[in-house]
Amino acid sequence: MVIVMKQNAPTEVIEKIQKKMMSLGCEVHKVQGKDHCILGLVGDTRKINPSQIEANDYVEKLLIVQHPFKLAGRAFHPEDTIIDVDGVKIGGGNTCVIAGPCSVESEEQLMTIAKAVKSSGAHMLRGGAYKPRTSPYSFQGMEEEGLKLLKKAKEVTGLPIVTEIMDEVNFDVVEEYADILQIGARNMQNFSLLKRAGKSNRPILLKRGLCATIEELLMSAEYIMSKGNNNVILCERGIRTFETYTRNTLDISAVPAIKELSHLPILIDPSHAAGRWSMIEPLSKAAVACGADALMIEVHHQPELAVSDGAQSLKPEKFEHLMREIEKIANAL
Amino acid sequence: MVIVMKQNAPTEVIEKIQKKMMSLGCEVHKVQGKDHCILGLVGDTRKINPSQIEANDYVEKLLIVQHPFKLAGRAFHPEDTIIDVDGVKIGGGNTCVIAGPCSVESEEQLMTIAKAVKSSGAHMLRGGAYKPRTSPYSFQGMEEEGLKLLKKAKEVTGLPIVTEIMDEVNFDVVEEYADILQIGARNMQNFSLLKRAGKSNRPILLKRGLCATIEELLMSAEYIMSKGNNNVILCERGIRTFETYTRNTLDISAVPAIKELSHLPILIDPSHAAGRWSMIEPLSKAAVACGADALMIEVHHQPELAVSDGAQSLKPEKFEHLMREIEKIANAL
Amino acid sequence: MVIVMKQNAPTEVIEKIQKKMMSLGCEVHKVQGKDHCILGLVGDTRKINPSQIEANDYVEKLLIVQHPFKLAGRAFHPEDTIIDVDGVKIGGGNTCVIAGPCSVESEEQLMTIAKAVKSSGAHMLRGGAYKPRTSPYSFQGMEEEGLKLLKKAKEVTGLPIVTEIMDEVNFDVVEEYADILQIGARNMQNFSLLKRAGKSNRPILLKRGLCATIEELLMSAEYIMSKGNNNVILCERGIRTFETYTRNTLDISAVPAIKELSHLPILIDPSHAAGRWSMIEPLSKAAVACGADALMIEVHHQPELAVSDGAQSLKPEKFEHLMREIEKIANAL
Amino acid sequence: MVIVMKQNAPTEVIEKIQKKMMSLGCEVHKVQGKDHCILGLVGDTRKINPSQIEANDYVEKLLIVQHPFKLAGRAFHPEDTIIDVDGVKIGGGNTCVIAGPCSVESEEQLMTIAKAVKSSGAHMLRGGAYKPRTSPYSFQGMEEEGLKLLKKAKEVTGLPIVTEIMDEVNFDVVEEYADILQIGARNMQNFSLLKRAGKSNRPILLKRGLCATIEELLMSAEYIMSKGNNNVILCERGIRTFETYTRNTLDISAVPAIKELSHLPILIDPSHAAGRWSMIEPLSKAAVACGADALMIEVHHQPELAVSDGAQSLKPEKFEHLMREIEKIANAL
Incomplete structure (x- = not known):
């Protein structure tokens, strides 16, 4: 200092x-x-x-000379952290793809999508049961009912489950069903929730806030790690800027930046970044090319009927195409 | 549409x-x-x-043609909402000043500051007992002990108490002690917390997130109101921009903008916006001149010993000067 | 360092x-x-x-420890710079009001507005003859014809003229007619133009770029001053942020910030900041209350016929009201 | 509308x-x-x-329903524009690499770097002779002397020359020496310069302003095209956000966005975006993977002696490595 x-x-x-x-x-x-x-x-x-x-x-x-984070920093932990969920690895040079609908809507919807993403080669299934919505009048999620459907989908496809946890009150129940717990961008500095996540035995997928710096993202990871949970996956999902053509601005530089600063794996969510399905494939290719450890992609077989995020959901055939494209890049590098 | x-x-x-x-x-x-x-x-x-x-x-x-908010909007509620706390009014043309330390640190500290701000003419006392801190290694607040001290300070000075609530778990206890419950900028879209606040019988001071639009702030107010609590005070406390000379950029236009869009009172927090004590007075004057209903100002008798926000805390004599200056403006208009 | x-x-x-x-x-x-x-x-x-x-x-x-600017900095020039144009002073505690149409459109239009703002107490007349427009298909200004009308308006009203200069090629002619030369936000880092302005004998009104930091604004002033012209007026006219309700975000903190860092006068342009006429008055009051040396306000007697910036132009009667309101604040302080 | x-x-x-x-x-x-x-x-x-x-x-x-641009838009010109400079093509699926020093400093410096980038496979040579610098006290470029050295380097290596033009006054001389004229980010809305560029017979490399929207970038291209010059290359070079770890934030989504909106080629400048040499390679890989038509990269054999942009300049051996890596991606796709 x-x-x-x-x-x-x-x-x-x-x-x-x-x-x-x-x-x-x-x-x-x-x-x-x-x-x-x-x-x-x-x-x-x-x-x-x-x-x-x-x-x-x-x-x-x-x-300030020293970084304010310690456990999350590469200085004290030079080798990459690799998180293993039922044999699926995130970090250390793999490209893990998590795919699925924004919200769990029904058994039929979830099973259709789960089987489709599995057959295209996705490694994990995502789906929201508790939904943070800007409007109190929007669909708020199927809650525990949705968690049960996710569990069923896991039984059928073998894909581990990633789902969002919004508060401490429902933490125990989500923890029971999910393999990875997601903390959303708007909760990145919900410190009470971070402390609870630090006591969980599940890996935490921590999304960067819309106007959080990379340092703040690492400090939120530090919160979780300081309570004992070292399995944190960082997620860049677009930041808020003046540009309005895209829903948010994907900060692709966060990938090499986090590789320099931290040993934790970094995942890119192009769906929320762009907000437009037509951009998901090029952004996914960019992410893999510059070294992202994982991707999370919203897929829906009927986007025009999706209860949330239809505009940024890929149809299964487009997701299949994306998987083949990123494979080419992964193989080339 | x-x-x-x-x-x-x-x-x-x-x-x-x-x-x-x-x-x-x-x-x-x-x-x-x-x-x-x-x-x-x-x-x-x-x-x-x-x-x-x-x-x-x-x-x-x-x-989109219609505003997405309804209860918070002026269209369906043309007259200003006035919130009355023990006879102190926020809204409707008054200039209410809330002052006090960032954190409650000790009885002596709180009493000293409470008496000072009271004697300068503040209308309410602020002080944090549960503190949202960027680092897990920073002081996290005195918790219920701090709430008890706030209650004591109210008994001595008669000033109603404003304090932050960070989560649902501690909601009941904070609700018991405080007159106004503050939801911090980083929790503006913690929807679980907003729903709980909507069932409270206390007015809610809702701070705008660092990168939240005015529309999103009103949608978070709508969350609270949709659960039954209509007493919401909106707070502009600086937004995040590229400018680094100030900690955040005070969006002073939010005052007339919210007056156009909503009937809810709007409070300005120049302390967090500027992050520098030297700017608090000019920004407070700007806020009063353009029609803000209230100000919230951090005051500390020993800023260089404050456990938090020392750099942006005014000493009591500077707060006294500020009060006299804004009085001149309020009287002139 | x-x-x-x-x-x-x-x-x-x-x-x-x-x-x-x-x-x-x-x-x-x-x-x-x-x-x-x-x-x-x-x-x-x-x-x-x-x-x-x-x-x-x-x-x-x-x-970096030292500020990169020297001539523009307060450290080496502690007392306020006061710029005198035909007896009208900018800086040093006065509130100078510059008003007029966005563009000069015709003799009748200009004279009508010039007389109106004069009678309401404006100190200088603004009006664009060379117009920087986002679209090549929009009206680009009356050019020298417009300058001649401005000169005429000065003869009739006695108000000194402020007008924009867009390039070196037309510098000499604009310099001949205008009392203060304005460099627009989009040219703040047009270094060739700044160097030419540094050799002018006219005061320069330098507008802050939409995403320029305060330090960069001062560095652009330094460019002008380093070539010999010390009469620079800085202008805050709104910065670009994620907020879309206003056209730009008025960075009101720039007033106290520049007062700390520089001896140059600071002018606020609420018209371009807000982009909505309904907000001009409250923002002008905020500017005067926090110590701005000057205001620049767009006025048009028929905004719905204005060739540019109609949405943010005040009608003369609203400008009259504004002048009376800011007088109250100026008198009170 | x-x-x-x-x-x-x-x-x-x-x-x-x-x-x-x-x-x-x-x-x-x-x-x-x-x-x-x-x-x-x-x-x-x-x-x-x-x-x-x-x-x-x-x-x-x-x-607004219609896009404000017409000539630059894909709606009226569906097929990709391909710009051919001495047989080197930009647009239409090629990956053109432009490399060289930030500033031309001396014959020895320029020749060393020109030969190095040529031997690694670069297609064009960049180098600044007129330099837009934030400070008036910084090196402002070798001017015409620098242009002569660029010409010499072209004679030796065969690489076409890209160099910046800062104003109308020097337009003719730069036009004479350069193959592609670059308009810098800070001049993106210098409309006088854009109009002059529209009358040039050279292709124009138009850099996006630090806070310009994609639509505004296309409107600036429209300015050039409306005067008759259809050979415009768009350049994304990082936008200004709140993040400070990188110098700017590379808006990688601009690549697919511009592909949707326009037929003009899009070039990525990772050097100015990141401001750190360590990030140039991953960002270049991302750019190629998501479909950028060209890259522009700063290379210097002695970055610690470079008169400008040393921190973001690659050494020739690192540039060589980058070329081999992006080739792998280009081949795979």
């Missing part, structure tokens, strides 16, 4: 800060420039509360 | 959509242009699932 | 960087932490090319 | 608008809903000035 003092900072203020930092166990190196005095801090500066320092009238700014 | 068909849309597809929309109770007016066919829908189009229509290969785009 | 080395940086690389920095006239202080080695640089680091340092494989990041 | 009237719009106002629209040659279809009256317009609505309609007090909003 580096503290930049204002030009007119009195010596006694600087000394007071130096002493305080030393009392927190840091070494302090003072560098006196012509205009500015700079304090370079050495040691574990994570204990320091930056806002307390910035509160000082004579502090101009604070520069 | 207006449906724009693609240039090559076959007549039978257009007719199928027309029939479907009519079956949902809408009148459909077809306008055939040279290039595009447009379907104008009349009636309560809120029942229509836009994504199902967009899923159609021949639909180019969909234009 | 602070250079943070990667954990595994070899000693000889660090020493090489140290030597290079010293050869550029900087003092270098090395601070060796447990994980990271940090180099603190003292002296005029503006000569250093940050990208050269970042190009080094062993450099993790670079932290 | 669809005009949505406010709930209380008087019949005579609606009729007046209907008449006006009809006088502009449009058919108007009135759809009367319970709350809203909607006017559906048929015909070439590009002549209508949307702002004039929005200026009406009783108009709630306007929905």
